[in-house]
Amino acid sequence: MPKAEKLEVRSFATKLLHWLVALTIIAQLGLSLVMQSPGRNRPGDSLFEIHEKVGIAATILLISFWLWSIARSGETRLVAFFPWLSLSQFRLVATDARRIFAPLGKGRNERPFASAVHGLGLIIATSMALSGLLGYFVAPAKPLLEVHETIAPLMWAYLVGHVAISFIHELRGERIIGPMLSIFAKK
Ligand code: HEM
Ligand code: HEM
Numbered sequence: 001m002p003k004a005e006k007l008e009v010r011s012f013a014t015k016l017l018h019w020l021v022a023l024t025i026i027a028q029l030g031l032s033l034v035m036q037s038p039g040r041n042r043p044g045d046s047l048f049e050i051h052e053k054v055g056i057a058a059t060i061l062l063i064s065f066w067l068w069s070i071a072r073s074g075e076t077r078l079v080a081f082f083p084w085l086s087l088s089q090f091r092l093v094a095t096d097a098r099r100i101f102a103p104l105g106k107g108r109n110e111r112p113f114a115s116a117v118h119g120l121g122l123i124i125a126t127s128m129a130l131s132g133l134l135g136y137f138v139a140p141a142k143p144l145l146e147v148h149e150t151i152a153p154l155m156w157a158y159l160v161g162h163v164a165i166s167f168i169h170e171l172r173g174e175r176i177i178g179p180m181l182s183i184f185a186k187k
Pocket of ligand 1: 025028029032037038051052053054055056058059125126128129132133136137145148149152155
């Protein structure tokens, strides 16, 4: 089994925002299973009202996460979350995808493939938040609620895949969940 290694240094703000985003999204997915959404002649129930409020909180947190990703330094760069427009960054992602569970190279602290997948998760979550918000509150944008429903399975898939891969890394001895949970430690 590979030796435990430090994958990335993440700041207090990154870790706090990550867990707040994760909590709101897990709550939204859970609520969607039990709430009664508004229909043609009936309003949504009280669980839908919670979905609405937690959804607004998720939108604010996701916008904060994107802004923080632009402003911070020494952590995952924005281009690593969104490598699709940069040929050189895309090559790094493709090379890294072939060695997903291999140890990090010396002197490197970013995993291009993992970061690209994290970026996709952020894009899916942001699309869920904005399609829900605009589709519900802006009458002409109502068709966006269909987008909201259509991408919901992608949000589930990301959550399940992301958590599963995190635990697989953990089982292989690469401690990534602990450092993410130690909000106050700079590691
Ligand atoms: C990241 C935040 C959000 C997530 C992860 C999320 C997730 C979901 C999911 C999984 C569903 C069920 C889709 C289905 O029928 O299969 C749903 C439905 C719905 N959500 Fe959200 N949601 C979020 C934000 C919002 C916001 C901000 C609003 C606006 C108030 C909203 C309004 C709705 C409505 C109206 C429905 C019912 C759609 C319909 O049945 O036509 N959501 N949401
Ligand atoms: C749908 C909700 C979630 C989203 C959108 C999400 C998104 C992200 C993002 C964007 C990063 C990279 C952070 C950065 O480098 O700035 C990340 C890292 C991480 N997330 Fe999540 N996350 C979610 C839920 C979770 C949950 C429930 C867990 C619990 C196991 C988790 C565990 C981790 C870990 C361990 C890392 C560090 C990965 C590494 O070092 O390569 N995440 N997540």
